[in-house]
Amino acid sequence: MKYIATLLSLLAAPAYAAVVREYDLNLTASYQAPNGFYREVFLVNGQQPGPLIEADEGDTIITNVHNNLQVPITIHFHGIHQVGTPWMDGFPGVTQRPIFPGESFLYNFTTVGQYGSYWYHAHVRSYYQDALERNPTPLYVMDWTKLTSDALYYRDVTYGLDPACVLGFLVNGNGRVTCPSNELITTAGAGRLATFEALFGAQSSFDSLGCLDLSAINGFSGINNVALESPGFSTPCQSSTTDREIFYVNGSEWMMLNVINMGGGFGTYLSIDGHDMWVLQVEGIFIQPQKVKQLHVGLGSRYIIAVQTVKNNGDFSIRFASSELPQVTEQIAWLSYNQPTATQPLDYPVPSDIYQDIGGNLYDPENMKSFNESAAAPYDDDIKPPQGPAQHTIHFTLNRTSIVGFSVMDSGAEMPSDMELMTPLLWADDLNQPTTVDVGIKLGDVVDLIIYNMPQAPHPIHLHGHSFWVVSESNLGFFGYSSVEVAIANGSSTLNLNNPPYRDGYTVAPSGHAVFRYVADNPGAWMLHCHINMHLMVGMGAVILEDREAIRPSIPSSVINF
Numbered sequence: 001m002k003y004i005a006t007l008l009s010l011l012a013a014p015a016y017a018a019v020v021r022e023y024d025l026n027l028t029a030s031y032q033a034p035n036g037f038y039r040e041v042f043l044v045n046g047q048q049p050g051p052l053i054e055a056d057e058g059d060t061i062i063t064n065v066h067n068n069l070q071v072p073i074t075i076h077f078h079g080i081h082q083v084g085t086p087w088m089d090g091f092p093g094v095t096q097r098p099i100f101p102g103e104s105f106l107y108n109f110t111t112v113g114q115y116g117s118y119w120y121h122a123h124v125r126s127y128y129q130d131a132l133e134r135n136p137t138p139l140y141v142m143d144w145t146k147l148t149s150d151a152l153y154y155r156d157v158t159y160g161l162d163p164a165c166v167l168g169f170l171v172n173g174n175g176r177v178t179c180p181s182n183e184l185i186t187t188a189g190a191g192r193l194a195t196f197e198a199l200f201g202a203q204s205s206f207d208s209l210g211c212l213d214l215s216a217i218n219g220f221s222g223i224n225n226v227a228l229e230s231p232g233f234s235t236p237c238q239s240s241t242t243d244r245e246i247f248y249v250n251g252s253e254w255m256m257l258n259v260i261n262m263g264g265g266f267g268t269y270l271s272i273d274g275h276d277m278w279v280l281q282v283e284g285i286f287i288q289p290q291k292v293k294q295l296h297v298g299l300g301s302r303y304i305i306a307v308q309t310v311k312n313n314g315d316f317s318i319r320f321a322s323s324e325l326p327q328v329t330e331q332i333a334w335l336s337y338n339q340p341t342a343t344q345p346l347d348y349p350v351p352s353d354i355y356q357d358i359g360g361n362l363y364d365p366e367n368m369k370s371f372n373e374s375a376a377a378p379y380d381d382d383i384k385p386p387q388g389p390a391q392h393t394i395h396f397t398l399n400r401t402s403i404v405g406f407s408v409m410d411s412g413a414e415m416p417s418d419m420e421l422m423t424p425l426l427w428a429d430d431l432n433q434p435t436t437v438d439v440g441i442k443l444g445d446v447v448d449l450i451i452y453n454m455p456q457a458p459h460p461i462h463l464h465g466h467s468f469w470v471v472s473e474s475n476l477g478f479f480g481y482s483s484v485e486v487a488i489a490n491g492s493s494t495l496n497l498n499n500p501p502y503r504d505g506y507t508v509a510p511s512g513h514a515v516f517r518y519v520a521d522n523p524g525a526w527m528l529h530c531h532i533n534m535h536l537m538v539g540m541g542a543v544i545l546e547d548r549e550a551i552r553p554s555i556p557s558s559v560i561n562f
């Protein structure tokens with residue numbers, strides 16, 4: 001897959017009048033080697049990155065997307081709630097038809113009541129994985145594969161091969177493959193190996209890319225079948241010497257970074273040698289700041305962090321370690337107090353104060369704090385969930401349903417593979433589809449999504465159209481109650497209606513659960529899905545209808561007839 005993703009930056013409400021901001025996005029394909037290995041990539045306006053879309057809260061953003069690729073595409077503005085314009089949400093088969101090669105589509109929406117950093121990305125198959133970003137101010141991290149997303153998809157559905165092994169990460173489109181020693185991999189991966197053996201009752205081992213041999217998983221013997229591996233996966237690791245991303249300190253005491261995980265499969269542990277990070281904002285919402293040595297950045301998650309630049313000289317590693325069980329892999333960018341030079345030194349000296357190893361394990365977990373997601377309460381006390389019972393409680397189970405199937409539905413139903421080509425559910429007359437959730441949600445209703453995850457893998461779950469409160473979460477088992485109301489009555493120990501995190505995505509732990517609460521203030525047809533692209537592509541999504549009939553008469557004919 002080529003990835004198409006870049007930043008949409010919204011500033012808080014201005015004192016002056018809202019304006020209309022227009023952008024043209026030309027999508028094209030190219031052939032590039034960001035970390036030393038050539039493959040097809042997608043570009044926005046012939047460049048990497050695509051243009052930054054900047055706007056003030058309340059502004060109208062008009063984006064004309066021209067598809068010059070050979071594949072259909074849509075653009076989803078991740079985290080933008082699309083209040084009053086659910087047809088601009090960019091999910092094919094749900095809110096619009098795909099933009100086919102040669103076609104253009106006009107996205108037109110107003111940023112109601114939102115500020116912060118968002119990103120826009122393709123939402124057909126997983127093409128956003130195939131674009132590149134090189135904007136120096138934000139910090140975009142993504143896992144990178146040698147194959148395109150279409151090749152991965154083909155490989156997955158044809159051979160049942162999970163893309164569980166990557167060529168490391170890219171940081172703002174830059175990176176280098178450095179093959180770690182076997183000793184480094186085994187030390188950093190010891191915990192994963194133990195978890196694997198406990199989960200699947202099978203022995204395994206790491207290869208030179210740090211990938212676990214998954215072929216021993218009982219019942220899924222095709223997974224990562226080494227005999228069917230493609231170049232770039234589990235082949236002997238090859239190092240490259242491409243440039244790393246460098247963040248230059250400009251003399252001020254703080255460096256602010258917009259951290260976004262734009263990857264397709266892997267979460268990452270971020271730490272900066274010798275430096276503290278203050279996490280200030282999560283998914284567009286200021287939080288009670290946390291001073292940490294390590295931040296886990298799940299797929300689709302967005303953070304604003306302030307780095308205290310107190311060292312005054314030298315170069316320091318910014319480390320990105322995979323947080324996914326199947327692979328121990330690390331990418332490094334640099335934080336530099338020096339002046340930029342024409343050519344990048346091949347290797348900087350390794351500083352002594354490293355906080356995490358290549359598996360993301362903290363060297364001194366007693367004294368080194370990692371960001372606590374569940375304690376990330378909004379800074380603004382007024383961002384509180386409604387108390388008391390909800391009008392609707394919907395249960396979901398995250399599950400692998402077959403070797404090439406994933407589901408969020410209790411029934412195990414998968415999103416149809418040809419969903420993208422169907423009449424969008426926002427105005428379809430036929431709603432008879434196994435992953436459509438139509439429970440009669442009306443404007444103002446309180447909705448609880450009780451999500452249980454089977455003991456397989458963490459899933460970063462993203463909801464469109466809303467931010468939600470994570471009113472209960474645990475990596476230790478099911479919620480245990482049929483509803484929040486029953487949990488309140490029984491004094492649930494995991495329930496937090498007082499100061500829960502408020503966000504638009506949350507990673508649900510294996511064998512764990514999360515309960516999302518939101519207010520139905522945005523009629524539409526909203527996706528609830530896993531942000532691991534391959535999981536979504538093989539069924540891991542549902543559409544929650546919210547007062548859909550109220551919005552149907554307002555859908556522009558230009559959208560319906562597109």
Ligand SMILES: [Cu+2]
Pocket residue numbers: 406458459460530531532535536540
């Ligand atoms: Cu998933």
